[in-house]
Amino acid sequence: MARSGIRVLRFAVVATLLVFVIYRLSTQNVDFSSYVSKTQGALSLNNAENAPVIENKGSGEEEKKAPAEDQTPVITSEIAAPYERANATFVSLARNEDLYSLVGSIVEVEDRFNKRFGYDWVFLNDKPFDEEFKKVTSNLVSGNTYYELIPTEHWSFPDWIDQDRAALVREEMREKKIIYGDSVSYRHMCRFESGFFWRQKIMDNYQYYWRVEPDIKLYCDIDYDLFKFMEEKKLKYGFTLSLYEYIETIPTLWETTKKFLEENPGVVAEDNFKEFITDDGGETYNTCHFWSNFEIADLDLWRSDAYRKYFDYLDKAGGFFYERWGDAPVHSIAASLFLNKSEVHYFDDVGYYHVPFSNCPTDENVRLKKKCRCKPKDNFTWKSYSCTPRYYKIKDLERPKGWVQQS
Numbered sequence: 001m002a003r004s005g006i007r008v009l010r011f012a013v014v015a016t017l018l019v020f021v022i023y024r025l026s027t028q029n030v031d032f033s034s035y036v037s038k039t040q041g042a043l044s045l046n047n048a049e050n051a052p053v054i055e056n057k058g059s060g061e062e063e064k065k066a067p068a069e070d071q072t073p074v075i076t077s078e079i080a081a082p083y084e085r086a087n088a089t090f091v092s093l094a095r096n097e098d099l100y101s102l103v104g105s106i107v108e109v110e111d112r113f114n115k116r117f118g119y120d121w122v123f124l125n126d127k128p129f130d131e132e133f134k135k136v137t138s139n140l141v142s143g144n145t146y147y148e149l150i151p152t153e154h155w156s157f158p159d160w161i162d163q164d165r166a167a168l169v170r171e172e173m174r175e176k177k178i179i180y181g182d183s184v185s186y187r188h189m190c191r192f193e194s195g196f197f198w199r200q201k202i203m204d205n206y207q208y209y210w211r212v213e214p215d216i217k218l219y220c221d222i223d224y225d226l227f228k229f230m231e232e233k234k235l236k237y238g239f240t241l242s243l244y245e246y247i248e249t250i251p252t253l254w255e256t257t258k259k260f261l262e263e264n265p266g267v268v269a270e271d272n273f274k275e276f277i278t279d280d281g282g283e284t285y286n287t288c289h290f291w292s293n294f295e296i297a298d299l300d301l302w303r304s305d306a307y308r309k310y311f312d313y314l315d316k317a318g319g320f321f322y323e324r325w326g327d328a329p330v331h332s333i334a335a336s337l338f339l340n341k342s343e344v345h346y347f348d349d350v351g352y353y354h355v356p357f358s359n360c361p362t363d364e365n366v367r368l369k370k371k372c373r374c375k376p377k378d379n380f381t382w383k384s385y386s387c388t389p390r391y392y393k394i395k396d397l398e399r400p401k402g403w404v405q406q407s
């Protein structure tokens, strides 16, 4: 009897509660609007007001909002339109198996820079790109993507190379544990980046390029168009990191360069950047080079008569195979000799990482303004193995605030 009384009481309480809830729901509109607008704000990619140098020449139309009843968050394009971009592209040399290392780099570049500009991206490979590579990368890049197969003659031993001699060198370098010293493909890569990436037909469509490698990081927002900056400042070569080269990989590169210069008078620019690469007026090479895994440059530098002749000369000498000449010292020597110093630029404000070095903006104000995530102490710029202090000296520039603490 007592138990059934409790049951009746429990039923009465639950029923009352149910009736109350149904009544509240029928008399009150649940308001989702604050959630929706917050969600829209968070997902909207349009933050053109944070892009001070983009001149938005649009019609002044307001950003399109979703109809009130549509609660799907709106993702608008971040590309300020219409915007007159420079004639430029990203370029990545990669293998199919590099895909997921490159994907990280693409996301960094898109998030920190390109989603607001939509520049193209050219992918180059000595083997055909597979469908997965194309699907994943084209989905991430905000501009157009192009996938090009490198012709065999740009990725093979020229007929004047003595194969036995080249094989012997690789064996010696393997024993000496010189990094990539025994690799054939690394040598093809260095030769290709020196003499052929800019000769690919697709590159004829562009004036400037930005080279991107797998596994790099961009530490800071890039709040202006670096390509337009190159154009407006008449810059031909931009870098973020510079350092000394392992001399074992380039023992005769400078001797060969000197011979080339003797045989080709008049190729060196009048107000050149030669002091960056030599400390004794050209007698010896100090091995300083711009780290070419990051490069923003004008393709005309490589298309010039001087560089074409220089590359052909080096190629005939065979050092890409008889030694292990890298594209970084080759590009750097050429840029330092064939350009005026005003045409070479150090992007101190572009936070960049390629294992194992970082370029972290020296000045704290810059790091805060550009939302950098790098550790200032890791900045390689002022370390003893960096060549970048020479840049400041040659250009007679004041070092940024904070450099002493980072040296």
Ligand SMILES: Nc1nc2c(ncn2[C@@H]2O[C@H](COP(=O)(O)OP(=O)(O)OP(=O)(O)O)[C@@H](O)[C@H]2O)c(=O)[nH]1
Pocket: 092, 093, 094, 095, 098, 124, 125, 126, 127, 185, 186, 189, 212, 213, 214, 293, 355
């Ligand atoms: N298609 C193709 N690309 C290559 C090959 N070897 C290297 N690459 C690409 O060439 C660029 C330079 O190669 P890396 O292996 O990064 O050379 P590195 O920067 O000197 O050395 P890491 O410290 O390994 O990064 C990268 O973009 C690679 O994806 C190859 O055999 N085929």
Ligand SMILES: [Mg+2]
Pocket: 213, 214, 293, 354
């Ligand atoms: Mg690399």
